[in-house]
Amino acid sequence: MWKLCEDGIEDKTTASGCEPVGSDSRLSALTPPRAIRILNWKKAIEYFKKLLHDLDIICSYSLDPSFEAVLYFVVQFQKLRPDLVARAHLQLLLIQDGKLYG
Numbered sequence: 001m002w003k004l005c006e007d008g009i010e011d012k013t014t015a016s017g018c019e020p021v022g023s024d025s026r027l028s029a030l031t032p033p034r035a036i037r038i039l040n041w042k043k044a045i046e047y048f049k050k051l052l053h054d055l056d057i058i059c060s061y062s063l064d065p066s067f068e069a070v071l072y073f074v075v076q077f078q079k080l081r082p083d084l085v086a087r088a089h090l091q092l093l094l095i096q097d098g099k100l101y102g
Helices: 041-060 067-078 084-094
Strands: none
Touching: 041 067, 041 084, 067 084
16 A cells, blocks of 8 residues: 555655655645744743733824834834734734725
């Protein structure tokens, strides 16, 4: 049942470059599996404190100023190296109905 590689040796994994029987490359993921880093409690608390701080900065900003002021705010905010969640929240606030800044 195992597929034979070109050199005639049985192979059970794709590590040698041979596809296993029944695999379909169209069904495979587009990116390779990523390593998951599990944080200890101290680092997890620090992460959430920074996330809440970044979200507080976003939520406290008034969306009434000019486009140039919003652009300046975004540039300054990016210098803080915000997390993906905070950047996504800022994007939701700035892009509404497919338009930048309402």
